[in-house]
Every structure is written in structure tokens, then in C-alpha cells.
Amino acid sequence: MKYMLLVCGDDTADASGMTPVEPWVEGLGDRRVRLHGHRLATPAEAVTVRVRDGEVLRSDGPFAETKEYVAGFDVLECDTLEEAVEAAARHPVAAVGAMEVRPFWEDEDADAAIRALDAELTSALRERDVDRVVACYTPDAVEFRDGREHRGLGALRKAMEEGLGHVTGPVTREVLDFRVHIDESIAFGQARVRLRATRADGTPIDDLLHITTGYRNVGLRWLIAHEHVSAHTEERS
Incomplete structure (x- = not known):
């Protein structure tokens, strides 16, 4: 089953001692657990779009003002949720931020x-x-x-x-x-x-x-x- 791993950073945390993410990416990639993923630009570069009464409302910045933000994503393929959680726990950002693990919506074969x-x-x-x-x-x-x-x-x-x-x-x-x-x-x-x-x-x-x-x-x-x-x-x- 596929899982979306949302990598949530914390702009108040000290990430200077965080271990590199490359070994995590390479290790799971070799095992075909991590299918793909990418870093995202900072929340300051985000644009939030809403449509109200047919009018497009655009505002610069993220949807929610919070110290935590989505810094990247990874798509994992694991047999169980527990396996996906274990993979998320080994991600370097888990030590300074948070990792959200969410199953893909399975509506199609x-x-x-x-x-x-x-x-x-x-x-x-x-x-x-x-x-x-x-x-x-x-x-x-x-x-x-x-x-x-x-x-x-x-x-x-x-x-x-x-x-x-x-x-x-x-x-x-x-x-x-x-x-x-x-x-x-x-x-x-x-x-x-x-x-x-x-x-x-x-x-x-x-x-x-x-x-x-x-x-x-x-x-x-x-x-x-x-x-x-x-x-x-x-x-x-």
C-alpha cells in the first residue's frame, strides 16, 4: 500500500545538528520502499487560492500561520502502516520537526x-x-x-x-x-x-x-x- 509522508519542519527548532537526509533516501530507495519525493520551497513562497462567489481570492503565504510547515514529501510503498511509521521515524527531520504518515485513498485498481x-x-x-x-x-x-x-x-x-x-x-x-x-x-x-x-x-x-x-x-x-x-x-x- 502507498503512503504519503509529509515532512513537517519547525522554523523555531535548531536543525544545525540534524543528520543528512541522503542516506535515508538512498537506503529506502534501494529497498523500493521510497518511490519518490522532493523538497518544497519555503512557506514564504506559497500562494493560497480561494474562490468565493465566483471570485478568485489569492493571498501570498501558506494556508495556515503556524511555526510548523510542510517542507517536503515522500511517497512510500509499505506492507503495513507500522512499516511506514518506522520509515518515517528514521527520517532526520523527525528529530526536529514532525512526520505525517497518511495512506493513499484506494479507489482504483x-x-x-x-x-x-x-x-x-x-x-x-x-x-x-x-x-x-x-x-x-x-x-x-x-x-x-x-x-x-x-x-x-x-x-x-x-x-x-x-x-x-x-x-x-x-x-x-x-x-x-x-x-x-x-x-x-x-x-x-x-x-x-x-x-x-x-x-x-x-x-x-x-x-x-x-x-x-x-x-x-x-x-x-x-x-x-x-x-x-x-x-x-x-x-x-
């Missing part, structure tokens, strides 16, 4: 959503439905295939229409192996895919492909933002 997107791509190709295929990609998606670059939905659509125009009947896309690594808003997938179809002249197509895919969470769904397709070098079984 990202792995299932990405695999459903891949299944939709398979179904759309089988039906040779270009609109459904293109709908699986972000507007600024980039695809590399056969030494050619297709950038943006217009180029993707043209390449797809050209490719499907040379085949007849359904296109079979068999996913032999599919692995996904997911972060909060991006994900990377690697797959071996066998693509079968029949050319207009009756000759068969039977390609074994290696596909590396970059996904982006666009808010309500995951879409493909980057795709690299190449011939797989392993022998076919």
Missing part, C-alpha cells in the same frame, strides 16, 4: 484498469475499428514502429488506417506476456504480442513483437502515451 485498456486494444484491432484503437491513446501520444515515428493522434490514425487497409478479415492480437509497473500517474508495460492477419493478396501475417508502453493517468482513465514496437528476437514456440 490501476493494474486492472491498464489490463482492461490492453484488452480494449485487442478487441478494437480484431474488429479493425480505428476509432476505438485511437481512443486508447493520449492526444500527444508517440509511437515508434518499423523505424518510423508517429506523433499525435492524427499521425497514429493515418498509420493505423494504412496498416489495416492492407489486410482483410479480423486481426488477432495474442498477448503472450504482459508486465506492468505502476506509479501514481504513470506506468510502464512490457509485452510479447503475436499479431496475426491476412493480407489483401491472401498471404498470412504472423509477427511476434516486443512492445514497450508508457501509460498516463489522465484523471478518469489510463491511456497510452508512448509505444515502441519491435520484432521479438526469441524463437517462436
Whole structure:
């Protein structure tokens, strides 16, 4: 489970003797407990925004006037809350400030959503439905295939229409192996895919492909933002 670790500094505390944070970052990073994080600028550089009766109200400074402030954040992935608390307790700022550990709101199975997107791509190709295929990609998606670059939905659509125009009947896309690594808003997938179809002249197509895919969470769904397709070098079984 993922946890947000809010690193809260105290502008009245003496931090001169605080140990460096780099060993903590490197140690948890090596164990894949700390996924990423960053320091934040000081509260003096913050801007607080409110909207009242349709009017945008902007004020310089933090939301709350307090000696404690959020100085940075880290995203942790731990099996239990206790493990996340232990990691927070080892952070150097815990000795002079405070660490807030808060679980991520779990309202989506990202792995299932990405695999459903891949299944939709398979179904759309089988039906040779270009609109459904293109709908699986972000507007600024980039695809590399056969030494050619297709950038943006217009180029993707043209390449797809050209490719499907040379085949007849359904296109079979068999996913032999599919692995996904997911972060909060991006994900990377690697797959071996066998693509079968029949050319207009009756000759068969039977390609074994290696596909590396970059996904982006666009808010309500995951879409493909980057795709690299190449011939797989392993022998076919």
C-alpha cells in the first residue's frame, strides 16, 4: 500500500545538528520502499487560492500561520502502516520537526484498469475499428514502429488506417506476456504480442513483437502515451 509522508519542519527548532537526509533516501530507495519525493520551497513562497462567489481570492503565504510547515514529501510503498511509521521515524527531520504518515485513498485498481485498456486494444484491432484503437491513446501520444515515428493522434490514425487497409478479415492480437509497473500517474508495460492477419493478396501475417508502453493517468482513465514496437528476437514456440 502507498503512503504519503509529509515532512513537517519547525522554523523555531535548531536543525544545525540534524543528520543528512541522503542516506535515508538512498537506503529506502534501494529497498523500493521510497518511490519518490522532493523538497518544497519555503512557506514564504506559497500562494493560497480561494474562490468565493465566483471570485478568485489569492493571498501570498501558506494556508495556515503556524511555526510548523510542510517542507517536503515522500511517497512510500509499505506492507503495513507500522512499516511506514518506522520509515518515517528514521527520517532526520523527525528529530526536529514532525512526520505525517497518511495512506493513499484506494479507489482504483490501476493494474486492472491498464489490463482492461490492453484488452480494449485487442478487441478494437480484431474488429479493425480505428476509432476505438485511437481512443486508447493520449492526444500527444508517440509511437515508434518499423523505424518510423508517429506523433499525435492524427499521425497514429493515418498509420493505423494504412496498416489495416492492407489486410482483410479480423486481426488477432495474442498477448503472450504482459508486465506492468505502476506509479501514481504513470506506468510502464512490457509485452510479447503475436499479431496475426491476412493480407489483401491472401498471404498470412504472423509477427511476434516486443512492445514497450508508457501509460498516463489522465484523471478518469489510463491511456497510452508512448509505444515502441519491435520484432521479438526469441524463437517462436
